[in-house]
Amino acid sequence: MSPVGMVRTALPNMDREARDQYLLVIQAKDMGGQMGGLSGTTTVTVTLTDVNDNPPRFSRKSYQFGVPESLPVASVVARIKALDADVGPNAEMEYRIIEGDGLGVFRVEPDKDTQEGVITLLKTLDYETKSSYTLKIEASNRHVDPRYRSQGPYSDTATVRLTVDNVDEPPVFSAPVSKMVVSEAAKVGTIIGSVSAADPDVTNSPIRYSIDRNTDLERFFNIDAMTGVISTAKALDREVNAVHNITILAIESLDPSQVGKGITLITVMDVNDNAPVFAIEYETFLCESATPGQVIETISAVDKDEPPSGHRFFFSLTADTAGNHNFTLRDNKDNTASVLTKRGGFHRREQSLYRLPVLIVDGGSPALSSTNTLSIRVCECDPDGAPQACGTEAFLLTAGLSTGALTAILACILTLLVLVLLIVTVRRRKKEPLIVDDERDVRENIVRYDDEGGGEEDTEAFDMAALRHLNAARETKTRRDVTPDIPALYHSRPPAYKAAPDHGVFRDFIWERLKEADVDPGAPPYDSLQTYAFEGNGSAAQSLSSLESLSSNSEHNYDFLSDWGPRFKKLADLYGHGEGSSVFSS
Structure with missing residues (x-):
């Protein structure tokens, strides 16, 4: 077994916070470390782990x-x-x-x-x-x-x-929400209560009060800007608005940007200011076969007021109808009443409608009353008591149409009739356009006269009747698709005048001009009057016109005819047409 090298600490107390890692070089030798032995080295890293030995x-x-x-x-x-x-x-x-x-x-x-x-x-x-x-x-x-x-x-x-x-704070109300009560009968200016707010800062700025009008659009209330006292500004109606929720603004006088808000709830107390009325619009039907003492309707009432102890209504007939022989009224003591017949033998042909005034009194103080009329229609009923024939209106009602639906239908029909009549009236009032198309307005007004007058100043030489009666002087017009008959264009001259020797020259000239007009693609499609100035070879009869009689002693100036006037003079002399000549082209 090879020996094992042990690494041990050399110091009793090691501190990780001072040094947390050590690097060791370890050498191992064989032969017990004797000379001639072999050795080897390695590196060992020693890391100290932490222990909780340091307080915070x-x-x-x-x-x-x-x-x-x-x-x-x-x-x-x-x-x-x-x-x-x-x-x-x-x-x-x-x-x-x-x-x-x-x-x-x-x-x-x-x-x-x-x-x-x-x-x-x-x-x-x-x-x-x-x-x-x-x-x-x-x-x-x-x-x-x-x-x-x-x-x-x-x-x-x-x-x-x-x-x-310290921070500049807005005013603070003593109570974030304040509640007040006022009677709906209170007069304008009645004081309801007051609010108070204070500046929480050491400056203790004075406070001004106002009402946020977004919460009091109709301006029912006012507030005193200095004291915060709230009063009525208009008459109140509990039936319209029973509770008013308004916002009061408290504004620092020294710094208007600092605004505090408080809520004020104003409850309007009820007073008996509304009379009771029928709960609904009753449609009461009475069968012809009804017997005395029969209940034909049960009525009830409503009242906009809300008394603390609840409603109590009293029903009766008015004084002038209490003694009638047809109907009577019974108060059921439960805010309802029953309408009963006092006799039988009702006939629709004798009387189809009865009106019964009913007096309703509430239990308020003071008590209020109103008279409501109940309409009773006499009907022919089936054996089960269902109305069958009560007139046109009753028939429609039994068929499932209410009075409101019938009114709506009639209104729609009336509206349609008005629209139809309006459309017809507008169409009848339409007129033809004032400007007529030129192609439809083709007219032929030609006046021909054979008279040689005394010049422009001589109006007695003209036959004015011929100008006034155009139809008498109108001649047959030539058509463009028919070859014109040149001789037909001229009237025979009076016997006093003889044809000029050179009349063929002028006739040929007119013939050429007519042919040019007939084949001209730019000519108008309707009949036109072609005027030419042509000087022939002269006239044997000379001229009786005053065009050549100009002199320095003349009272008139004819310089505007100096260019083409003489030519028309000679043509007029040749054909006896006065001082000018016109040729009609078709």
Whole structure:
């Protein structure tokens, strides 16, 4: 068996915190270490493990922190940490407050990751009440090695002073929620109650009060800005709003940005200001075969008021109908009443509808009453008492249509009829457009006259009747698809005039122009009037026109005819058409 080398400690007390690792070189020799023997070496690393032989220690004996008074509960106030030379579980610590005036206001807990003592807030702070707190905090090892307990305490303490910082706080109401009661009969200006708030800061700023109008849109209430007294600003109606939930604002005069809010609940007490009425709109039917004393309807009433002891209604017939021979009323003493017949032998043909006034009185103080009319229709009934024929309205009702449904149907029908009549009226009022298409407005207005006048100033030479009666002077128009008859375009001249020798020249000229107009693709599709200026070979009769009689002594100026006027003069002389000539082209 080979010998084994043992490595032992040479010092009695080794400290891991001073040195936690050693490197050893071990040599082994054979032949007992004699000369000539062989040897070998190896390296051995020795690592010291930790034991909990070091207590925690605070780096400082006292700490001081500032805490704002507005800090919410459960917020972190401060962090402190004790140091421990050990590692791992041996360095885990616990913290606790062992004494001080902050017990119950603060607490301390360890942070498992950083081993810090975390101080948190348990209660709301108030600088004006207490401005500082002192805590004595102990840090100790969670795991203690009994072998080293005798070496000394395994904990340490430190003093923590927490100073409360003053913060400008909004006003605080003496009661967050205040309740008030007012009668709905209260007059405008009636005082309901008051609220109070104060500035919690040392400045003690004066307070001004107002109502948040988002919670009192109709402005039923007012508040005195200085005293906080609340009063009515409008008449109240419990049946409309029984409880008013309004928000009161308290504003610091020195710092208007500091606003406190309080809730005020105002309950409106009921007064008897509503008369009872029928619970529903009754549709009462009476069979012709009804016998005396038969109950034909049971009526009840409702009242918008809410008396503390509940409603109590009294039913009776009005004084003027109490002695009638047809119906009677019986109060059932349970807020209902029964309508009974006093006789039999009702006939629909004699009277189909009865109206019975019913007086209803409530039990309020003072009591209020109202008269409600019950309509009773006489019907022909089957053997089981079901109405069969009560007129048109009753028939529809028995078929399953209520009065509301019938009214809706009739309204729809009336609306449709109005729409139809409106559409028909609009269509009838439609008119033809004022502007007519040019292609549909093809007209032929040609005036032909054979008269040689005395010039532009001579109007007596014209036959004005021919101009007024166009139909008498209208001639047959040539069509574009028919070869025009040139001679037909001209009237025979009076016997006093003879054809000029060169009339063929002018006729050929007109013929050429007509053919050009007929084949011209750019010519209009409707009949048109073609005007030409052509100077022939002269006229044997010369001219009777005044165009050539211009002189310096003339009163008239015809310079505007100087270019083409003479040509039309000669044409007129040739064919006897006055001072100009026009040719109609179709």
